[in-house]
Amino acid sequence: xxxxxxxxxxxxxxxxxxxxxxxxxxxxxxxxxxxxxxxxxxxxxxxxxxxxxxxxxxxxxxxxxxxxxxxxxxxxxxxxxxxxxxxxxxxxxxxxxxxxxxxxxxxxxx
Amino acid sequence: xxxxxxxxxxxxxxxxxxxxxxxxxxxxxxxxxxxxxxxxxxxxxxxxxxxxxxxxxxxxxxxxxxxxxxxxxxxxxxxxxxxxxxxxxxxxxxxxxxxxxxxxxxxxxxxxxxx
Numbered sequence: 274x275x276x277x278x279x280x281x282x283x284x285x286x287x288x289x290x291x292x293x294x295x296x297x298x299x300x301x302x303x304x305x306x307x308x309x310x311x312x313x314x315x316x317x318x319x320x321x322x323x324x325x326x327x328x329x330x331x332x333x334x335x336x337x338x339x340x341x342x343x344x345x346x347x348x349x350x351x352x353x354x355x356x357x358x359x360x361x362x363x364x365x366x367x368x369x370x371x372x373x374x375x376x377x378x379x380x381x382x383x
Numbered sequence: 384x385x386x387x388x389x390x391x392x393x394x395x396x397x398x399x400x401x402x403x404x405x406x407x408x409x410x411x412x413x414x415x416x417x418x419x420x421x422x423x424x425x426x427x428x429x430x431x432x433x434x435x436x437x438x439x440x441x442x443x444x445x446x447x448x449x450x451x452x453x454x455x456x457x458x459x460x461x462x463x464x465x466x467x468x469x470x471x472x473x474x475x476x477x478x479x480x481x482x483x484x485x486x487x488x489x490x491x492x493x494x495x496x497x498x
Contacts, residue, residue, distance in 0.1 A: 372442070
């Protein structure tokens, strides 16, 4: 499993759509892509997972191009409560291992 | 379900002391893992387990031991605490590989300070 690379920080305003990109050039065939949200003094919380193409759930969308070397988390209409650190660790399905990178600190302003 | 529970929430140790961080889950998950998170950093994998009796090393295993005698429990032992082990420790669990559900459930963390 390889570490992923993300922008260190991003700013947005309430009501905007936010797209956070993640680079994983060395992703292996068996790796899957996950995104987690972490608030201060809490453990990370799962947001979404995907292997290829697009995945959507009730809180976010995940876009993965055909080469799988990057992924984009899309948060529609963010609010102040979305201010957090977002991680995109790669995971190995047969072990449950996750390898985290630095994460992106998203600051949502009123 | 309580989910993933960790005890203690806070701990202060002196250099050279040993202790065990407890982790338990009540979701019948096969996989469990331990991570540490230093200030301003991402999480780093210490040890993980794919089932009772099976453990393996992660990115930063030195100074830590684990065992998994039951599906529910996955304790982390610090053998001889060092200041470099000051960190927040998170335990996580997840379903096994079948079914395509890979999300991990994290506990609330243990804040450890070694003086």
